[in-house]
Amino acid sequence: MSATVDLAPRPPGTLRTTLPGNDPGRGQVQRRDTARRRTVRDLVLTLALVVLALPGRAQAEAYLRVIAQKAPVHSGPGSSYREVFIAERGQVFQVLERGSRDFWFKVELEDGTSGWIVGDVVYPFEVGPAGEDGVVTRMGQAIKGAILAPSPVAYASVGLSFSAGVLDGEGVYLLRPSWLIDPYWAVEGFAGLSPRAEKDVFLGGLGFVLRLAPGAVVGPYASLGLGAAYIRPKVDNFVDKNETLMALGAGGGLEITFKKQITVRLDARNWSLFNQNHANSGQEYSGGLAIFF
DSSP: OOOEEOOSOOOTTOOOEEOTTOOHHHHHHHHHHHHHHHHHHHHHHHHHHHHHHSOOSSOOEEEEEEOSSEEEEESSSSTTSOEEEEEETTOEEEEEEEOSSTTEEEEEOTTSOEEEEEGGGEEEEEEOOOOOOOHHHHHHHHHHHHHBOOOGGGTOSEEEEEEEEEETTEEEEEEEEEEESSSSEEEEEEEEEEEOSSEEEEEEEEEEEEESSTTOSEEEEEEEEEEEEEEEEOTTOOSSOOEEEEEEEEEEEEEEEEGGGEEEEEEEEEEEEEOSSOEEEEEEEEEEEEEEO
16 A cells, blocks of 8 residues: 655654555545445335334234135134034135144134134135125125125034014014034924914924025024914803814024024924814914024
């Protein structure tokens, strides 16, 4: 490295030596550039930290798609836990939690409850923000997601419903227990009372129910039942007499399932009460609640 020696007259004992790159003016410029770069770097890092700290408006969510024909959903992360739902191929569930043991996922079921499913029967994927749908579409999806859910009949064995309504223009109350043979067919009993001004009509019997869309949020069904009707006159009715008639009921209805497995049942049937001497008919329109186990 070379040095420049200033030979100009100086007081004794002084010698000014200037090395290349040590020029005072040039050093000040370099220091300003370095400070400017540090400021820009600090600003970029600060903005990045702020952006990362902000909650994302539409982050990707984890989902599972069932790839087996049928997949049991358990109450805990293990096959020894109770089965709470049977998922079918193609169903999609949102992941709530990953199990700490083995390969289990906690998922949200469509009725608002949750369960655990093993990873061998599902395919995980992520979904980012959805595109803008129409107002009616968004409203329908919001209503369905907030209050409606699939029917539990797809994996239930026993059902029980209580309905109230009108039969032939008079009040009627009916209790209907059922045994679900499979998701489509069920054996259903009925027991009811139609209190009237001059007599009471007691109904009881057994029939079949055919569900046309098992597991649907709104499930239509058809039914046919056969039993007996016992006619009991009031104490001040001296015209009618006690008698027992055959009772045939045919019709159908809808089951509407809400969150937490709350099912509303709507029935419309035609009842024929008859014996070898006479017959009469009336229409039943009733509604009530059903539960499944």
